[in-house]
Structure formats: structure tokens, C-alpha cells
Amino acid sequence: MTTLLLGQTLAFCGDPFCQPLEECVRHDSRGGVLIEGGHIVALGHGPDLRRAHPDAAVADHGEALILPGFVDAHMHYPQTGIIASWGKRLIDWLNSYTFPEEMRLADPAYARAQAELTLDLALAHGTTSLLSFCTIHEASVDAWFAAAEARGMRVAGGRTCMDRNAPTACATRCRPPMTKAPA
CATH class of the missing domain: 3.30.420 (Nucleotidyltransferase; domain 5)
Structure with missing residues (x-):
């Protein structure tokens, strides 16, 4: 089963001790997290993921921030x-x-x-x-x-x-x- 979580996403993609902070953090107010078989397989812009995976079950969390465990x-x-x-x-x-x-x-x-x-x-x-x-x-x-x-x-x-x-x-x-x- 494929599930698409929609909401705000925050991704850490660099080392803030070695790079400017703006290069280390990626925030998307309309983000998405794609889950297949209990595993995260994609993180990106929610509308883009929704178009790419039209059969995914959608759980829209509005403006809530989706965080890892x-x-x-x-x-x-x-x-x-x-x-x-x-x-x-x-x-x-x-x-x-x-x-x-x-x-x-x-x-x-x-x-x-x-x-x-x-x-x-x-x-x-x-x-x-x-x-x-x-x-x-x-x-x-x-x-x-x-x-x-x-x-x-x-x-x-x-x-x-x-x-x-x-x-x-x-x-x-x-x-x-x-x-x-x-x-």
C-alpha cells in the first residue's frame, strides 16, 4: 500500500557547521512524504508527489508539520x-x-x-x-x-x-x- 502524507515538511540536507544554514535545511509549506510498505520512499513537494502517484491513499494533515519519529x-x-x-x-x-x-x-x-x-x-x-x-x-x-x-x-x-x-x-x-x- 502506498500512502502520501501531506503537510509541512522540514528536511535536513547538509552540515550546518560546514555550510550556510540556508543550504542545510529545506522547508516546504506544502510538502509530502510518500510511504510504501511502511518505509519512506520519497520526500518532496506535495502537489508534485500527488500527480506522480495518483493511486496513493492521501492523508492530508493541513498545515501540520510532519516530523520523523x-x-x-x-x-x-x-x-x-x-x-x-x-x-x-x-x-x-x-x-x-x-x-x-x-x-x-x-x-x-x-x-x-x-x-x-x-x-x-x-x-x-x-x-x-x-x-x-x-x-x-x-x-x-x-x-x-x-x-x-x-x-x-x-x-x-x-x-x-x-x-x-x-x-x-x-x-x-x-x-x-x-x-x-x-x-
């Missing part, structure tokens, strides 16, 4: 359930909220629910790629990758390694990373 390069999906919990100091917060929540992710069903919630929230806010710490529990890592695969998202993640200042259920001897995680 955002990337979150550092997050902790196991902490989604404790967003905005308060603590006087980091160690108080870890002991009162974080460690008890992370222990819950040993349960595969709970880990799955938290991974799904985290990724659904991310997608709802335009974030399509994430790098997350998981917990020491294999279930948390498996849930993270399974939820991402089900949504067609690109993620990276892995086990957290803590060998001190944490309860036994959250601590582990640091050893080489898991090798069975999907690439």
Missing part, C-alpha cells in the same frame, strides 16, 4: 510505573520506589504490561526508537524486545548490572552481557 537515547522502562514519585535523595528514591518496582518485573506478565505501556506512551508522543535499561530479570529484557517487535519499533536494551547498594532481588554479580538477546 523521535529517538529517546536513555530511558528506564521499568520505572514507567513510578513516574513522578518523590524522594528526598537519590538513595531514598531508589529504596522507596525504584527497587520495589523493578523487583516486580521478575514476573513476566507484569514485565510485559509495563513494556507495552511504555512503548504505547512513547508512540503516542512521537517517539519511535528507544534505548532502555531493563532490570536484572530476564523476563524484563524479553518483554521489552517482544513489545517492541509487536509494534514494529526499533529499540535497544539490556540488563542492568548492580552489585552493591541494592536489595538482593535487584543485585547481581556483574558478568558478561546476555548473549541470547535478539540483535
Whole structure:
């Protein structure tokens, strides 16, 4: 299926440290993004793309700015359930909220629910790629990758390694990373 998104587009096409800014950014108030099979195949002037692809399904977003998915390069999906919990100091917060929540992710069903919630929230806010710490529990890592695969998202993640200042259920001897995680 071919889809044509219409709206304002903003494309970065140069290095602003080496070229004048006006050569590095291209804005089109009547832009278009052509998508085939879930992949962007063309970016250009909307009316031109519409003429070239008359059979494409059109999603006209008016004056809205069409942006690529955002990337979150550092997050902790196991902490989604404790967003905005308060603590006087980091160690108080870890002991009162974080460690008890992370222990819950040993349960595969709970880990799955938290991974799904985290990724659904991310997608709802335009974030399509994430790098997350998981917990020491294999279930948390498996849930993270399974939820991402089900949504067609690109993620990276892995086990957290803590060998001190944490309860036994959250601590582990640091050893080489898991090798069975999907690439």
C-alpha cells in the first residue's frame, strides 16, 4: 500500500557547521512524504508527489508539520510505573520506589504490561526508537524486545548490572552481557 502524507515538511540536507544554514535545511509549506510498505520512499513537494502517484491513499494533515519519529537515547522502562514519585535523595528514591518496582518485573506478565505501556506512551508522543535499561530479570529484557517487535519499533536494551547498594532481588554479580538477546 502506498500512502502520501501531506503537510509541512522540514528536511535536513547538509552540515550546518560546514555550510550556510540556508543550504542545510529545506522547508516546504506544502510538502509530502510518500510511504510504501511502511518505509519512506520519497520526500518532496506535495502537489508534485500527488500527480506522480495518483493511486496513493492521501492523508492530508493541513498545515501540520510532519516530523520523523523521535529517538529517546536513555530511558528506564521499568520505572514507567513510578513516574513522578518523590524522594528526598537519590538513595531514598531508589529504596522507596525504584527497587520495589523493578523487583516486580521478575514476573513476566507484569514485565510485559509495563513494556507495552511504555512503548504505547512513547508512540503516542512521537517517539519511535528507544534505548532502555531493563532490570536484572530476564523476563524484563524479553518483554521489552517482544513489545517492541509487536509494534514494529526499533529499540535497544539490556540488563542492568548492580552489585552493591541494592536489595538482593535487584543485585547481581556483574558478568558478561546476555548473549541470547535478539540483535
